[in-house]
Amino acid sequence: MPLQKVHFAEDVPEVLRASLQTIRRELEVPAEFPPEVTAAALAAVENARLPELDRTDIEFVTIDPPDSMDLDQALHIERAGDGYTVHYAIADVAAFVQPGDPIDVEARKRGETLYAPDKRTPLHPPELSEGAASLLPDVVRPALLWTITVDASGEGTDVVCERALVKSRAKLNYAGVQKDLDAGTASESLQLLREVGKLREQRELERGGVNLPIPDQEVVTHDGQWTLEFRAPLPVEGWNAQISLLTGMAAAHLMMYGEIGILRTLPESHDDLRRKLENTAKALGIEWPVGTSYAEFIHGLDPKVPAHAAMLAACTVLFRGAGYTAFSGGVPERPEHAAMKSEYAHVTAPLRRLVDRWTGEICVALCADAPVPDWVRESMDEIPKIMDECDRKAHAYERAIVSMVEAGLVHDQVGSTFDGVVVDVDERDPTRGVVTLSTLAIEGKVKSTTALPLGQPVRVKLVEADLTKRTIAFELAE
Template identity: 40%
Template sequence: MKALRDPHRVLAGGLAAIRAQFQVPEGFPPAVLAAAEAAAGRVPDRHVDRTSLPFVTLDPVSSTDLDQAFAIERAGADLILRYAIADAAWFVDDGDRLDAEAWKRGTTTYLPDGKAGLYPPALAERAASLLPDGPRPAIVLAVRVDPDGAARLDGAERALVCSRAKLGYATVRDEDVPEGFAEVARRIEAAEDRRGAARVDPPQQEVERDGEGRFQLGFRPRRQAEERNAALSLAANLAVAEALRAAGTGLFRVMARPDARAELRLRTTASAFGLDWPEAMTLEQFERTLGGTAPREAAFMLAVRRAGQGASYAPFRPGERPWHAAVAATYAHATAPLRRLADRYVLRAVLAVTAGQPVPAAVSDAFERLPEVMARAEARDGQIERAVIDLAETVLLAGQEGQPFAAVVTDTGANGARIQLCDLPVVARVAAGAVQPGERMSVRLVEVDPARRALRFEPVG
């Protein structure tokens, strides 16, 4: 799960209840499993041989559903990122059992103790995954990155690739990755800064024990290898988006920036954490000053993620330019087809556009239907993530009933005041009248209910 890890499995009982509440699938129907085993045996016969290219993958050490591999070469002042993406569409046909099940799920759903995959393991963790144990079918994007960090799609093809190594974020060394890896990332990040893009990926939260045996929520900052790898994916997705938009087709990721009320709440949250956010500085500028290594900075980055108006998908419309505020550009999802349904169709469109062929009717039709399907899946995943964090907060505060906590009011409404604890990444509501956003107050923890994943505070004095 992106938001939280539970290495000691202290949340096991509560996670089981969350799985039941949100009907998270425990596996796949037998017919779907059988279809996956049959599809896994398909021999790629529409793929050019690119096994000589030195691709590597870079993911969490334990990951086995590997969507991307990369190789890098120089072309004068430019760098060419060869980005191999798992060819899920090779194994899944329109309307077959695998396709129908994927449309039901929309995404891979992650929890701290496991996941419910978009596709069965026979594909997602074996035949389609870009593991380093033999050739795999892939869609290879050629992304040209110029010295200013502009990314352009030079081409796309179906190809057989062979990963040289499965690298892990926690163990990778500079000498393990292709030459130019750090330079591509530096260029992309510099272009982000010039565009005014925001960086809202908070560090991962972890449930851990302190020196006295009590549980607490800590933050694990993103490693440099993760940041650089994310830059490669960003470059590929930006290049794909511009290529599709120019061709008058596509499915785009769109997001508005936080509105004025949400930004006001964030300013009071920053105040609660003792962070200096100058009045003249925009949210995007302030975010770029945060490293995310200090717990309070990490907690604020998590608050920014919660405050956003949410990203969604939108098909191409003539005369409209789809926009993603956090990226500050036109943006598409294409690089995780083993985990997101939409990416499989975006990649099919890319193959058609770069070959000068019409986009298949099934793909154009899917672009119209996918926004609703993906919104439903992401809403479910968001509810699950919120439930998991609520559960972790009850574990964190169990046994501290009666204790006072410093808090800042971030918002008010008919249901009372929303508060942010000053010393913990916990947001709650409290019955309090005549308080204003930004006002500091002291609250007492009255009740901790892990079964309902609920905390109850009351004002002190």
């Protein structure tokens, strides 16, 4: 499930710092790395297992937020006849981490990098994730090099994954790349990123796939008052994401063909979920025409429009229920990721997500027609369980932070009334449900003395907004 990230335009207000610490204690979010893990990381830097293949001739660049140092992916695209060759270098964590060593043991406990407005809790020690394993510019790094052939329609037709030495030429950020593309001064590779990205977006729409351009939430404080604003993703962020999705689909096809792997899977959503989202759209004043699919509706949203940005955030529930499916000696009965409308695997973020180290190793072995390493085979069934538990923690962490911020936005308005729409009703108690406010796009529990009118506009009174408990509650206004 995609995550909503909350940022503060200025420093995190002091009133929230204690609450963030409380959230971390409640969810047992780890603090610093144990000394033995840091020591192992320092030793690994000096003893990295480097590949023989040298592809430092490829002029890779990375594109990330300006303050990112854990750079998983580097990109280069070139024309190949009427199609394209996509080179995608992914940080090779296995060059530094050995099965069972202190770094590996700690990573299995953490599962993935966690994000909060005041700090980032990394999967790997910074000596690796922001240093020797990161694809920083002007230094040679070990990587898993994906070479993907893409035809003129944007469809991937061939793929090879192999270990290689690479060197990024520049650490770019999204705003800078978008500015260069708009001005016509971007490199040919970046212009082709736009070209291939648009083709992939069209193919996604044609197959009915959903890739949510989740807007970041930014809290702005002024004279002690908070407002919540949405930062719409730039077009280049979507095009860059399409290259990651292309690689994840190529990896899934490799693993399906080789009958061994770990897929990211998602069952089809149910009617109740669509009904709730349609009611949310009504609350936000967005038309959802009858017969329009999820994909068509979402592709028609503009994340620069605040109501649409809020709707996109609400649509993250479409990914609820996603998990990991490990298989060997056959293929899964239900291998598809319903939102992608395709088989799909996580392989492009090994510095920030544990499972990508396993899937990367499987794909390298399959492409070399070599046996999958024993340590991968022996622990494959364990990884989905670890990742599912870590996903639950990550989403609980995200939800707690968002709830804390929303409670803070309205904590001084208890007793006030708001317009909204009832988006969900408890099947066991129709006097209780969920309301989405039409102006603030905040969701909260609501109760009434009579059955709640599902999908209907209502007037509600705010009866609770507790920063400490991170709860918001309304009652139907008379």
